[in-house]
Amino acid sequence: MTIQNLAQYANLGVYSAMVVFTIAMVAFAIDLAGAAPRVSAPVEARKEPVRVGAESSVGATGHPAHGDDTDRPRSRRAAGVAMMLTRLGGLLLIAAAAMRGLSVHRPPLGNMFEFALVGCMFVVVVFVAISLRRDVRWLGLFVIGPVLLTLGLAITVFYTDASELLPSLKSVWLVIHVTVATFSVALFTIAFSVTILHLVKMWLERQDGQGGQGSVGMSRIRRAVNTALPPARTLDRTAYEINAVAFPLWTFTLIAGAIWAEQAWGHYWNWDPKEVWTFVIWVVYAAYLHARATTGWSARSASFIALAGYGCILVNYMVVNVYFVGQHSYSGM
Amino acid sequence: MGILRLSHVDISAPDLELAAAYYTQVLGLDIVERTDERLFFKCWDERDHHCLSIRYDPGKVLALGGAVAALAGLIASLMIRRRRVFVRVSSSETAGRSVVSVGGLAKGEDPRLGTTVEAVLSAIAERTGKTV
Numbered sequence: 001m002t003i004q005n006l007a008q009y010a011n012l013g014v015y016s017a018m019v020v021f022t023i024a025m026v027a028f029a030i031d032l033a034g035a036a037p038r039v040s041a042p043v044e045a046r047k048e049p050v051r052v053g054a055e056s057s058v059g060a061t062g063h064p065a066h067g068d069d070t071d072r073p074r075s076r077r078a079a080g081v082a083m084m085l086t087r088l089g090g091l092l093l094i095a096a097a098a099m100r101g102l103s104v105h106r107p108p109l110g111n112m113f114e115f116a117l118v119g120c121m122f123v124v125v126v127f128v129a130i131s132l133r134r135d136v137r138w139l140g141l142f143v144i145g146p147v148l149l150t151l152g153l154a155i156t157v158f159y160t161d162a163s164e165l166l167p168s169l170k171s172v173w174l175v176i177h178v179t180v181a182t183f184s185v186a187l188f189t190i191a192f193s194v195t196i197l198h199l200v201k202m203w204l205e206r207q208d209g210q211g212g213q214g215s216v217g218m219s220r221i222r223r224a225v226n227t228a229l230p231p232a233r234t235l236d237r238t239a240y241e242i243n244a245v246a247f248p249l250w251t252f253t254l255i256a257g258a259i260w261a262e263q264a265w266g267h268y269w270n271w272d273p274k275e276v277w278t279f280v281i282w283v284v285y286a287a288y289l290h291a292r293a294t295t296g297w298s299a300r301s302a303s304f305i306a307l308a309g310y311g312c313i314l315v316n317y318m319v320v321n322v323y324f325v326g327q328h329s330y331s332g333m
Numbered sequence: 334m335g336i337l338r339l340s341h342v343d344i345s346a347p348d349l350e351l352a353a354a355y356y357t358q359v360l361g362l363d364i365v366e367r368t369d370e371r372l373f374f375k376c377w378d379e380r381d382h383h384c385l386s387i388r389y390d391p392g393k394v395l396a397l398g399g400a401v402a403a404l405a406g407l408i409a410s411l412m413i414r415r416r417r418v419f420v421r422v423s424s425s426e427t428a429g430r431s432v433v434s435v436g437g438l439a440k441g442e443d444p445r446l447g448t449t450v451e452a453v454l455s456a457i458a459e460r461t462g463k464t465v
Contacts, residue, residue: 255400262393
């Protein structure tokens with residue numbers, strides 16, 4: 001098997017993973033739609049005050065019980081299929097990353113395509129790892145969706161042919177610095193999805209609690225999302241926990257980058273655009289963690305800071321890499 | 334690819350003055366620029382600014398130690414739960430005996446606060462031989 005072949009097989013792996021993830025995403029969506037409590041009564045009947053009162057009082061707990069659905073738990077076969085497919089897709093991504101690495105005789109962390117590929121692989125691996133310990137089937141759609149989008153961008157827009165690295169990048173720090181950076185970005189991505197879901201769920205819960213409207217007044221899709229998602233407090237805590245793991249890793253990325261910079265460029269800090277943006281991200285997420293720990297800051301405001309932090313990550317990856325010229329530029333990332 | 338030309342060499346030295354003396358007096362290089370932490374040398378037929386730079390960099394160990402300490406502190410601040418547990422012993426007139434009450438206060442959310450309070454309570458009960 002020649003080197004060119006291996007790189008092509010890696011691309012094939014990415015395409016296969018995308019197909020698998022697409023089916024998984026559809027299955028997750030079907031599962032989510034199935035969460036909408038079935039209301040057997042006609043629309044007119046649902047407006048009866050007695051029924052509305054009963055439903056909204058239960059709905060406020062986050063798990064509305066609806067008539068015949070209370071007896072038997074809903075079938076989650078679609079979610080089961082989706083989780084299996086997610087694992088399969090994860091394996092395909094691991095294989096793709098490994099083949100890409102073998103084809104260039106180095107860790108596949110040298111350009112934006114490889115960074116996106118390994119990042120997606122980490123996202124899926126972390127998601128599967130979490131799913132082994134907790135029921136996170138509700139999160140599947142919102143993790144696999146972004147992964148699919150990123151893979152699509154990676155293989156079309158960011159695609160770079162398999163090539164050697166510049167000699168100055170051949171360092172053990174490439175593995176340390178970039179692997180940890182990619183891993184923490186993967187964690188931040190999952191936390192970002194959970195944060196958005198937290199804001200959505202807060203909004204739904206507020207609507208749910210508003211004077212007698214209850215979950216009955218909501219459209220089917222809102223009811224589905226409202227039922228499928230855990231309570232807002234749980235979502236907030238989950239997002240915080242993931243961010244709290246990602247933040248020290250990001251700090252380590254910053255430090256390892258500075259050490260490598262000292263070795264390669266002679267200074268710890270060169271005010272390179274990538275360095276500055278990495279630091280900006282660090283400051284924004286530090287602000288988020290502080291906001292979470294400060295009384296008087298609502299969970300909602302803190303969540304918006306976390307969203308801003310992820311916005312900075314996107315800027316760092318997509319804007320800084322492409323438009324800003326700095327000392328990171330020669331690596332193509 | 335084959336090296337066309339070597340631009341400069343950058344090394345670090347524990348004593349900049351000693352290095353300066355060695356490279357000028359023993360090897361015969363010229364000092365072209367001098368800062369507090371760096372010396373630039375060139376040979377007599379050198380067209381570039383310098384071919385050798387010597388750096389005095391005593392902060393490396395300090396920087397590494399500081400970075401490790403900062404990271405450890407950060408992880409500790411994120412992972413360690415801050416909680417206080419209060420134990421109050423009061424005499425109860427009605428029951429005619431001492432009543433021990435245990436309370437807990439957590440900074441932020443703390444799902445395991447209840448377990449801690451119960452652990453303290455059962456430890457007290459065990460030592461005193463009383464039931465909860």
